[in-house]
Each structure stands twice: as C-alpha cells, then as structure tokens.
Amino acid sequence: MSHDEHQTHHVNYLAVFFVLCGCTGLSVLFDVMSMSKGVTIVLVLAVACAKAMSVMMYFMHLKFEGNWKFVLLAPTTILAIGLPIALFPDIGRSYYINVAPQVTTWAPEVAEYEREHAAAAEHSEESH
Amino acid sequence: MATITPALETHGHGHDHAHGHHEQTFIQKYVFSTDHKVIGIQFLITTLLMLMVGGALALAVRWQLAFPWENMPIVGKLFGVFQGEGGQISPEFYTMLFTMHASVMIFLVIIPVLAGAFGNFLIPLQIGADDMAFPVLNMLSYWFMWPAIFCFGYSFIAGGATAGPANGWTSYPVLSDIASASPSSGEAQTWWLFGLTLVGVSSMMGSVNYMTTIINMRAPGMTLFRMPLTIWSMFITAILQAFALPVLTAAGFMLVFDRLHTLIPTSIHSVFFVPAGLVVNNAAPTVGGGQPLLWQHLFWFYSHPAVYIMLLPAMGMVSDMLACMCRKPVFGYKPMVYSMAAIAGLGFIVWGHHMFTSGMNPALGMTFMTSTMMIALPSAIKVFNWIGTIWDGDIQFNAVFLNCAAFVALFIVGGLSGIFMAAVPVDIYFHDTYFIVAHFHYVLFGATLFGVFAGVQFWFPKMWGREMHDGVQKVHFVLTFIGMNGTFFPMHLLGIAGMPRRYADPYLHGYLEHLLPMNQFMTISAIIMGFAQFLLLGNFFYSIFYGKKVGRNPWNANGLEWSAPSPPGHGNFDVPPVCYRGPYEYSGPESEALGQDFILQTTAPPAGVKVAAAHH
Amino acid sequence: MKKFWALFFWFWPLVALYLCVIAPGRNWWFPSKPLSTLGHQIDGLFYLILIIVTVTFVGTEFALGYALWKGATKNPSSRAWFSHGSHKLEIVWTIVPAFVLVFISLTQLDVLADIRVLSRFPDSVKEAPVAEVMARQFEWRIRYPKPGTDLMTSPQPGDLYYVNEVHVPAAVPTMINLRTQDVQHAFFVPRLRVKQDAVPGLVIPVWFEIEEAGDYELLCAELCGWGHYKMKARIVAESPEGVSAYLTRLEREQNEDGVQEAETASVE
Amino acid sequence: MGIPIPNSKLGMWLFLGTEIMFFTAFIGSYIVLRLGSNGWPTRYEDTHINVLLGGINTFVLIVSSYCVVVAHEAMAQKNFSKARGYLWVTTLLAFLFLGIKGVEYKGKIDYDILPGRIPETSSQAMQKVSDQLEELVRERFHAYTHSGVITAERPGDLLGIAPLVQALQSAERPSSMTDAEFKGYQESAAADYELFQKWMNLEQHVVADVSLAQPALPADYLVKREALGAGERLPALKLEEVRTYLTELKTTGPLSGLISARVFDPHPMVYGNIFASCYFIMTGFHAIHVIVGMILFGMVLKQGSSLNERWTDWVENSGLYWHFVDLVWIFLFPLLYII
Numbered sequence A: 001m002s003h004d005e006h007q008t009h010h011v012n013y014l015a016v017f018f019v020l021c022g023c024t025g026l027s028v029l030f031d032v033m034s035m036s037k038g039v040t041i042v043l044v045l046a047v048a049c050a051k052a053m054s055v056m057m058y059f060m061h062l063k064f065e066g067n068w069k070f071v072l073l074a075p076t077t078i079l080a081i082g083l084p085i086a087l088f089p090d091i092g093r094s095y096y097i098n099v100a101p102q103v104t105t106w107a108p109e110v111a112e113y114e115r116e117h118a119a120a121a122e123h124s125e126e127s128h
Numbered sequence B: 001m002a003t004i005t006p007a008l009e010t011h012g013h014g015h016d017h018a019h020g021h022h023e024q025t026f027i028q029k030y031v032f033s034t035d036h037k038v039i040g041i042q043f044l045i046t047t048l049l050m051l052m053v054g055g056a057l058a059l060a061v062r063w064q065l066a067f068p069w070e071n072m073p074i075v076g077k078l079f080g081v082f083q084g085e086g087g088q089i090s091p092e093f094y095t096m097l098f099t100m101h102a103s104v105m106i107f108l109v110i111i112p113v114l115a116g117a118f119g120n121f122l123i124p125l126q127i128g129a130d131d132m133a134f135p136v137l138n139m140l141s142y143w144f145m146w147p148a149i150f151c152f153g154y155s156f157i158a159g160g161a162t163a164g165p166a167n168g169w170t171s172y173p174v175l176s177d178i179a180s181a182s183p184s185s186g187e188a189q190t191w192w193l194f195g196l197t198l199v200g201v202s203s204m205m206g207s208v209n210y211m212t213t214i215i216n217m218r219a220p221g222m223t224l225f226r227m228p229l230t231i232w233s234m235f236i237t238a239i240l241q242a243f244a245l246p247v248l249t250a251a252g253f254m255l256v257f258d259r260l261h262t263l264i265p266t267s268i269h270s271v272f273f274v275p276a277g278l279v280v281n282n283a284a285p286t287v288g289g290g291q292p293l294l295w296q297h298l299f300w301f302y303s304h305p306a307v308y309i310m311l312l313p314a315m316g317m318v319s320d321m322l323a324c325m326c327r328k329p330v331f332g333y334k335p336m337v338y339s340m341a342a343i344a345g346l347g348f349i350v351w352g353h354h355m356f357t358s359g360m361n362p363a364l365g366m367t368f369m370t371s372t373m374m375i376a377l378p379s380a381i382k383v384f385n386w387i388g389t390i391w392d393g394d395i396q397f398n399a400v401f402l403n404c405a406a407f408v409a410l411f412i413v414g415g416l417s418g419i420f421m422a423a424v425p426v427d428i429y430f431h432d433t434y435f436i437v438a439h440f441h442y443v444l445f446g447a448t449l450f451g452v453f454a455g456v457q458f459w460f461p462k463m464w465g466r467e468m469h470d471g472v473q474k475v476h477f478v479l480t481f482i483g484m485n486g487t488f489f490p491m492h493l494l495g496i497a498g499m500p501r502r503y504a505d506p507y508l509h510g511y512l513e514h515l516l517p518m519n520q521f522m523t524i525s526a527i528i529m530g531f532a533q534f535l536l537l538g539n540f541f542y543s544i545f546y547g548k549k550v551g552r553n554p555w556n557a558n559g560l561e562w563s564a565p566s567p568p569g570h571g572n573f574d575v576p577p578v579c580y581r582g583p584y585e586y587s588g589p590e591s592e593a594l595g596q597d598f599i600l601q602t603t604a605p606p607a608g609v610k611v612a613a614a615h616h
Numbered sequence C: 001m002k003k004f005w006a007l008f009f010w011f012w013p014l015v016a017l018y019l020c021v022i023a024p025g026r027n028w029w030f031p032s033k034p035l036s037t038l039g040h041q042i043d044g045l046f047y048l049i050l051i052i053v054t055v056t057f058v059g060t061e062f063a064l065g066y067a068l069w070k071g072a073t074k075n076p077s078s079r080a081w082f083s084h085g086s087h088k089l090e091i092v093w094t095i096v097p098a099f100v101l102v103f104i105s106l107t108q109l110d111v112l113a114d115i116r117v118l119s120r121f122p123d124s125v126k127e128a129p130v131a132e133v134m135a136r137q138f139e140w141r142i143r144y145p146k147p148g149t150d151l152m153t154s155p156q157p158g159d160l161y162y163v164n165e166v167h168v169p170a171a172v173p174t175m176i177n178l179r180t181q182d183v184q185h186a187f188f189v190p191r192l193r194v195k196q197d198a199v200p201g202l203v204i205p206v207w208f209e210i211e212e213a214g215d216y217e218l219l220c221a222e223l224c225g226w227g228h229y230k231m232k233a234r235i236v237a238e239s240p241e242g243v244s245a246y247l248t249r250l251e252r253e254q255n256e257d258g259v260q261e262a263e264t265a266s267v268e
Numbered sequence D: 001m002g003i004p005i006p007n008s009k010l011g012m013w014l015f016l017g018t019e020i021m022f023f024t025a026f027i028g029s030y031i032v033l034r035l036g037s038n039g040w041p042t043r044y045e046d047t048h049i050n051v052l053l054g055g056i057n058t059f060v061l062i063v064s065s066y067c068v069v070v071a072h073e074a075m076a077q078k079n080f081s082k083a084r085g086y087l088w089v090t091t092l093l094a095f096l097f098l099g100i101k102g103v104e105y106k107g108k109i110d111y112d113i114l115p116g117r118i119p120e121t122s123s124q125a126m127q128k129v130s131d132q133l134e135e136l137v138r139e140r141f142h143a144y145t146h147s148g149v150i151t152a153e154r155p156g157d158l159l160g161i162a163p164l165v166q167a168l169q170s171a172e173r174p175s176s177m178t179d180a181e182f183k184g185y186q187e188s189a190a191a192d193y194e195l196f197q198k199w200m201n202l203e204q205h206v207v208a209d210v211s212l213a214q215p216a217l218p219a220d221y222l223v224k225r226e227a228l229g230a231g232e233r234l235p236a237l238k239l240e241e242v243r244t245y246l247t248e249l250k251t252t253g254p255l256s257g258l259i260s261a262r263v264f265d266p267h268p269m270v271y272g273n274i275f276a277s278c279y280f281i282m283t284g285f286h287a288i289h290v291i292v293g294m295i296l297f298g299m300v301l302k303q304g305s306s307l308n309e310r311w312t313d314w315v316e317n318s319g320l321y322w323h324f325v326d327l328v329w330i331f332l333f334p335l336l337y338i339i
C-alpha cells in the first residue's frame, strides 16, 4: 500500500517519442496525399488513436497501473464515444426538413461567388 | 473478508497525522476553515437560508397563480420598489420568479445541501478518516459557492431592475441565446450563466475530493461492503457529478460565448445554438450555423443525472436512518448498493426523456423511453427494500423516522408519475403541463427535502453536541407534509386538465378558468408549508445554543461517526477507529451478547462470538 | 400516538385516491374526451398506466402503512426482526416490475410510431399538408396554399394568410407543417392530445384526425418569452367543403381589400 | 484502506476523467455540428488554418511530453538537477507552443476570422466593407476635431462634420498654426473629404441594395423606384461591384495605403461563424490548459536548486496533466487542421 519506491519499469521513452513523431509526420503525409476525403479521415483518426494510446500507455504509465485504470477509463471512454453518437441522429443530421442551411436560402450570391472562385480554390488546395 | 481482524496500524496513504496544533485564528477556524465538519456546517447553514430565498420566490409564483395580477401583500411594496408597478407581478417578472426559484432551489439548495453539507460532514466521519483527502480544495469548493450566489443575485438587478434571467432553469436557446428574444433578461441571463458555471466548478471540486477520500482513506477494516449506504450514495453521486457536470460546463461556456456581447459589445459573438434565418423581434434575419437542439441534449446529459444527484444521497441517508430507527439491519444491503449503481449507470442514457416533444428523432425517442422505463426498476428495488427494512422493526416514532417514512411514501408518488411521462405518447400530452411540476416537486421536495429534514435532526447531535427538540420537529413534519400534499397533489389534476406550466395567467384560456379555486387552495397550502419552515429554522438555531446536551451516541447507532466525540474535534477521532463489521448490525446476536440492540462498527468482537457477515 | 402515525400514513393515500375518484366529476380531469383518433390511443395508454400505477401505489403505500402499524403495535419487550434480507424476495420484486415495465414500453411503441414516424403517416396526408403554422412571439401565423395548389416550403405568391385561427377539415387525417420564426414554441391542442415543439430551422409535420367539427383551443407549451401564456389561438374543424369555402372567402378578402393585401405583403 | 496509489495521483486521475468529459462535449459538438451543416469552410483562404504550424505544434508538445517523463524519471532517481533541466525545456516548449498558437491566432485576427465578425452572406460582406470604411473616415475626421482645427457641435456625426472638413480647404488660417501646418491640413482635408464621399456613395447603395451602376443620389433611385411596375425592381447591389469599387479605392488616391491596410476585401464565408466558434473554443480552452500546466511546472522551477524528493509526486501529477494536454492536442490536430 505504500508508494515510496517509484516504479522500476524501464521504458525506452526515446523510442516512444520517435514513434509519436513518426505518427505526426504520417498524419501530415495523409493530408498532403490526394486520397478521398473519407479515407483521409479514417487514416488520420486512426493515427491519432495510436498516438493517444502510446502516450497513455507509456508516458502516463497506464501499462503498469493496477486494475483501477479500467474502472476509471472504461466508463469514461464509453461516455466519450457515446455522447457524439447519441447526438448524431439529431444534430449530425436531422430527421425533419432543415430550412436553416444558408447556402441556398440566404446567400444565392455567395453560391455564385463560390462557383466563380472554385477554380482558384482548387489551385490553392493543391499548393497547400 | 468477513472475519478480518485488522492490525491496529495507522491508516492512510501519503497522508501524515501530524496536525501540528498551532493556534488557529477565528477566521481560520470558522471562516476559511479546511476542516470538513466546519465546511459541511457552512454549507448546511447557507443552503437552509437559500431554501428561504427559493421558498419566498415560490410563494410569489403561487401568489400570481392564485390571485393573478393582484398586488402582492406586504412584499409587494418591496418588489414595487424594484418594479415601480405597485407590487403587481408583470409577466416578465413572473418568468424571472420561477426561473430563479428553480435555480436557487436546485443549484443553491438541493445539490449543495446533499453533497456539500452532508457529504462533507459525513464522509470522513463515516469511513473513519480524519479529514478529506484535499482539505484546501474542499474549502475552495465552499467558497466558490459565493461568487455563484453573487452572480445569481446580481442577475436579479443586472437587467436594470426590471427583470432578471427569464428563460426557465433549463435556459433553452434560442430564447436564452439571442438577446432580443427576451429583452428583459439581457445582461442578467449572462450573469446567470456565470453563476451556473461557478456552482459547477464548486461541485466538481467536491466530487473529485469525495471520490478520492472514499476510495483511499477508509479506516482499517472498512471494506467497500461495510460502508454505510450514505457513503455509497455519496460515492455514486460524486461519480455522476464527475462525468456529467463537465458537459454542462462546456455547454454553458458555449452559451456564454453566444451571449458575451450582451456584456462586452465588441467581444466575440458565436452562434453555437442559433440557426440561420430567424427573425426575432423584427430584427434582420439571423445568420448562423448552430442548432438549438444541441443545447437541449447537452443540458439534459447533465441535468438528468443531476436529478439523481439530487436524490441518491438522500436515499443513502434515509436507508441509514431507517435502519437505526427501526433497530434493524437494512433489508438487502447489497441490492441497495447495486440498485444505486444501476440508477447511476442508467441515469446516463435516459436524458432524452425531457425531449420527447422537442423535435427529436423518433428512433431516439423510443430508445430513451425504454431506458427510462428500466430506470424505474432499481428504484422499485429500493422502495421494496425500505419497506422491508421497516417491516417488523422496533420502530422509534420520532420525527427522524417520520420524515424518512414520508420520504419513502412521497418518492413512490413522484416516481410513479414519472412512469406516465416516460411513456412517450402519454408524455406528448403531459409535457410542459403541471403534471411535470407535480412529478418533480414530489421527488425533489417530497423525497429529497424530507430526507434532508430527517438528516438534519439525526446528525445534529454530532454537529453540535446537542439535540433538536423532537416535538417541534413533529409539528414541523405534520404541517409540511400536509402543506406539501395540499400544494402539489392537485398539480397532477391540473396537469391532466391540460394546464401548461410557466404560464403567468393560465385563466386566459377558457378551459382552465374553473381551476382558479383549486390554485387558491394550493397557494394557501404553500403558505402554510412555507411558514412551517420557520419551525425548522427556529428549532435549528435554538438547539445549537440551548438544545439538550447529549453524548457520543444519542441514537444508539452503529456507524463509525458515533464513536467520535460530539462534536468531534479537529482530526475527528480520539481513538483511531478500526472497523469490524457492517454498519447495520442492529438487534443481532452480537449486540444481544452485549445486552443492547446495537453494536458499533468499532466494537471489537467479543471472544467466542462469530462475526456476522453483512452479506450473503 | 404511535398508532396515530401509522394511521396518518394510511390516511393520506386514501385522500389522494378519493380526490382522483371524484376529480372527473368535478371537471378536474381531461378537458374533454379525446377528440382525435390518436387522442383515443393516447388516453387508452394513459388509463392502462393509471391502472398499473394505482395498483402499485395502493400496494406500496398500504404495505408501508402496515409496516408502521406493525411497529406501532409491537410488543415493547420483543426485539426487531434480525434479517439482512431475502434473496428470493429480491428476485421476485426485481422480475415482476421488470415485466410490467417492459410491457408498458412495448405497448407504447406502436402509437409513438403512428404519431411521429414520418413513413407511418397516413398516405393521404403525407404529401399534402393543409397549412403551415408559423409560431412567432407571441402569435400563430397560418399560411394556406393558394386554393388548388400544394403547400410549398417557402412562401408562394397567392398563398393565403391568417393569424391565430387554423381551419382544418374534420373527420379526415390532416397534416400541418409546424415552423417558428424566432424562438422555440410548442403547438399544443389539449383536446386533441397533440403537442409538438416548433424548432428554429426545422419544418416539422404534425398530423391528426379531428373527429368532430368544432373549435379547439391551441396554446403554446414551450417557454418562449414573457408573452408565452397568451399565445392563444383556435383550431376550427369543419367539413372539407367548409374549409374550401373558408379559403375562398379568405382569398377574396385578401385580393380585394387593399388594406389586407398590404398586411400580407409585410408577412412575406 | 484503499488502492496503492497516493491520494494526489488518484485525485489527478479522477480530475483527468472529468477533463475528458469536458473536452468530449466540445469535440463531440464540433463533430456533429460539422456533420450537420451544409458546408463547412475548409479552404485555406477562408480559414487561414495552417497545417504546417499545427504539425509543428504537435511536434513541440510531443517533445515536451517526452521531457516531462524524463524529468519525472530523474526525480525518482533523485537526480534533481537533471529533472530541473528537463522541466525548463518543457516550460520553454510550452511557451513556444503558445507562441506558435499566437502566430496562428494573429493570422486569423488580422483577417477578422473571429466568431461574429465573419460575413457569411454577400450583403453582410458589403455591409462590412462599408462599416470599415466608415470607421476609417470617422478616425480621420476625429483628427480635425481633436486638434481643434474644426469645432463641431457633435464630433461623432459624420454628416455634420463633413461640410466643415470641406470648408477647411477655403478657410482662413487660424493664428495658432504655421502656414505649412495649415497647408498640410488643407491637403489632407481634400483627400479625407473625397474618401467620405466615396464611402457615403457606397453606404447609400448598400442600405438601399441598389446596384452601383445607379446614380448615387438617393432621391434619384427613389424616384426611379416609384416608377417601377409591380414585380419589377432595380438591379441589386453585387458583391463583385463592391469589390471593384474597393480595389479602385485601394489603388488610387492619397489614402490608398491606409485603405488597403484597414479595409478587407469582402469575403463572405458560409458557416464562417460556427467554424470560427468551434475553432476558437477548442483551441482556446486547450491553450488555457497549457497555461495551467506551465504554472504547475513553474511552481517546481521556483524551488531552484532546493528541489527535493518532496516534489516527486507533484512532478508526476503535473506530468500526467501535461500528457493529457498533449492528448487533447493529438485529437484536435487532425480534427481541426486536417479533416
């Protein structure tokens, strides 16, 4: 029950660090590569999860903690994932006709403007 | 674990016992104290006073409903000063009244009295710790209440003294978001939001503290399943707070940023909850990309668990008190624990039942309906176990017991009306009628407050070393019970008759005209009940100074707290407590062996007597 | 005195029950019998729950009172019953309510779907809302399509407008499109047992079938500001011919009366 | 009794649990709001979101996280000077992070990419050009009233002062001024008056929503409108017209430099406000957490060379907190910068 001796697990923090850097590079790479939007999203988020896992496991020492970590983190994770999922059917899409979108209702000229500048936009998307 | 005989080692982790007895100034001792008992009592007195404020607001609401548009007697003059209308309640003012009534009652009375007052006072005492895990944080959690009270209070006058926040305690955008939609709220609504955030911060500090204390600072032998149900309930409540409250805080910030321009005109002006194309008060159409339903979801994601935050601690305390007053073990201790856990777990997935008519996706509606129905199940288990606890007990008919019995009786009513509303088609009719108002006053007032009344009297001796006058408490009980039912039972009928809530003048609508006399009857009941509260206050403050002196264990109860001196000194226990059994071994063989009907958790088992297992 | 308290806890549920029994006779009950088809179903479900709940209420309250009575009449020298509970009982009183609650939920689903699920709306109304009801602080603005045309989401020339009075056909399924111009409101017709919030940004279809011609009060049931209590309007249900006659009249008034025209123009 | 970790660490973990929910609310709302909206600005010209800076910041936080674990390890090994060194690096990296964040914020603030300031429709954009011009004119005119060259009854009223400014060109020199000074005033007054007229012209068209091709005098198009038949209307003001008008202003005339700096090209961005709201609320609260972390480390560094093992738990717990701050960023980066 005492905590005096701090954990003697030796983690090669430098290795973890390089993995994290590599992952960051990877997400930037995915952004630059021309893939379909959906694929990019999935890949980039997967990389983020991998990074999060390594930070939690090694930097935050969860790998070496007792079972309390599950008691604390399992419900948190469920709620954290559950909340957006529960919000989705109402906010992420709507069951009824939504008349609020302004592209059509409120700014016909903006649509025009967008069209005019579409070419320029595509150009810049590549450069950036 | 049932027969553990813990070594008499000192407990605690990274937590030394050296409370250097340096002299404390008055301020350190009673004002900015870090002693959990002082903080608990500070919370208790603050909330009792806030109960008066909230109650006075409620009576003003009732006045308007019984005597619409008539000048208020006595206090009318006072309001008249604010309003310049000779004490007549204007519709804006009425809206503000019930908004602030609910805000005060929920955020400044019920939540802080349960977790803040009883939680603070009881947790270390009942688990045998000398204080909370983080005493300074604990002190801060009390002192964060005051800026909140200030913000709520300031919001009364911020709007140029005509009206305060007037969007209901649920504060639904777009009404609460676009300043011109409810002009009388203006700046006041923004202050109200600050107040809400601050009470959130206060509760949050408390909850982290409670969880840590309960997990890590139990006395030797105090295993999880030897903890009193009060502790279990506080623990589960703290978990609910910890996971639900941050969501409200975040949503509150979003709404604050939507409204910040009402305070600082040139500041940012976000649109989290405002969609495009609304024409409010003939202004130019709004431009935005937000969604009003987002607030409702985020708000109820907190506020539904919050209604259990407002109930579970009372449930725990009532279980403790019932066992003691019936001289019997709690019937089904483990089912009681599990059902509280189930209420908490299910409590997170039912929030949508407040939104059945809100334009929510019907598929969500069905899901939320089913989960809501299921949450009645653990509540049912609790009700049956309370009755089982009373059953065949050696009942002490004092005011503590009566208030606890009323808790059970009235919770049943409030819970059962919840079943009607959980059923979506029926709720379509009942939503936003007085049926809802009846429901939540039965659970909030009928259950929680009666539990609080009992708890105040039960633990009073531990707080002050004196007891409250039982006779006065009984009179208070009878008056409050009758007044409460007289006020709130007819609300069910009003709801069935289709009277919408939040109406300054329902009688404008022909089919509600004939309900005026009933409303007058309810108002009179409410006034009686209101004045009955003076008995409680009077008894409370009188007994602090002149009550009968009592010893450590006036109720012959079992909990660890009763082995400490009354009132306990700094550090709580004169003998470091060791726990040998569960808290409910009333009238068992062990106690019989001692020739009494109780046995303290700290009493070492006499040689030769097998220690009763608290669970099976 | 002990017995008094036991009786006290027996007495008040009796008063409560008595009050509920006499309530319908005193007009403290539903404002009228349900006057729409869905209303009948809603009331049916209400009474079903009422029966279950009353049984539970009586059972638990009287058990509580009886436990008190037992305590009050207990032989002072005998001890309390030393029991930590009963496994069997716990199982019984978990399973029985569970069944009851699941049963209640299941009975609701169909009606809920009929009320809210768009694909289950009667075919006759799905495509043809009779009017758009636009809530606004603090009144209801009604827009009918020009007779002979369909209702469009956005206002069309020739649409007919009126305030605080909706004319709909009786005895046939009817659908309106509910909207709000500013904050949330709710479309509440007590006698029809209809309630639906109007949400900024959404067009929410609401359907009902009024059984009898007549006037029905329409109220707002979502806090929408200081004037929330006075958003009073009426729904007039009449024969389909009556409705078309009304619309023709409205059209005539609107087109012939210069003042009226200016008013409706400002609505647009 | 309890679990074998110190109270402070347990408390920190529980607190982090609440923090997860706090950011969940923001991130979850952002995700669903974005999915639910009919278009979300993603182009760099609109959002000024710089993936490179975000990537660098991610890297900065990772390095700092690494330094914190090493510092904690050093604390556990009682190597306090090493620990201090690494904590210094961490804190400096935190400053660097905030600095880069500040550069990003400045890029947005410079272009008014702020909730409530972004025009989302062309009429808002045109109104905004007009407002910014007006602001400029006001400031210029204020210089005269302020220096006392002009005594106006209501210095705030542009329409009232404008004739005075114009009259300045033919006025007598006040005795308090040298000839050269006064000449300077006369010259700038001419330019300012012209700018005023240009702004007035634009403003009138914006208010009446009439194409710039129409004559500027309000009376004129009022008359023309009267003459319109039912259903007819004058051509509306176009964004393109305003843009051309502004470009002209920016390239010609003595005040063109000032205008270029102060009046932005009209750039309507649909859903710009909700985008900016989400962006700032998430990165803003993250930045606040960074600052709190810096305070936690600052308390350790304040110990200087007297740092001792009593601070080991502190370093461990603030380290946990810091990793959490890093974690949030790990998710914010792809969600805000890449997707």
Ligand code: HEA
Pocket: B170, B307, B308, B310, B311, B353, B354, B356, B372, B373, B375, B376, B377, B379, B380, B381, B383, B411, B412, B414, B415, B416, B418, B419, B421, B422, B423, B427, B430, B431, B432, B436, B439, B440, B443, B444, B448, C052, C053, C056, C060, C097, C100, C101
């Ligand atoms: C302490 C507070 C508290 C508690 C405990 C509860 C408990 C419950 N509540 Fe309540 N509720 C509120 C406070 C509370 N509520 C408040 C404040 C509001 C209004 C907010 C606002 O809009 O301002 C509200 C609103 C509210 C609504 C929204 C209504 C509407 O606005 O349209 C609904 C709908 O489902 C609901 C349902 C329930 C249910 C099913 C329970 C259940 O947990 C109850 C379970 C208990 C029992 C059922 C009784 C015991 C059981 C038995 C005796 C045995 C068996 C029973 C059967 C077989 C039926 N509540």
Ligand code: HEA
Pocket: B051, B052, B053, B054, B055, B056, B058, B059, B061, B062, B065, B075, B098, B099, B101, B102, B103, B105, B106, B109, B110, B167, B168, B169, B170, B437, B440, B441, B444, B445, B449, B487, B501, B502, B503, B504, B526, B529, B530, B531, B532, B533, B534
């Ligand atoms: C814990 C919560 C709690 C408590 C205890 C109460 C207690 C009371 N409530 Fe409250 N109420 C709510 C929570 C609570 N309420 C909520 C959440 C709402 C919803 C608001 C909304 O719609 O947004 C609400 C709404 C609400 C309404 C509906 C308003 C409307 O919709 O238009 C009414 C109407 O009768 C009402 C009445 C009362 C009464 C008479 C009491 C009484 O029980 C109060 C009795 C206590 C006292 C009276 C205290 C003693 C005070 C004194 C002795 C001082 C006397 C002073 C003078 C006479 C000047 N309440």
Ligand code: CUA
Pocket: C135, C136, C138, C184, C185, C186, C220, C221, C222, C223, C224, C225, C227, C228, C229, C231
């Ligand atoms: Cu409209 Cu309430």
Ligand SMILES: [Cu+2]
Pocket: B303, B304, B307, B350, B351, B353, B354
């Ligand atoms: Cu709820």
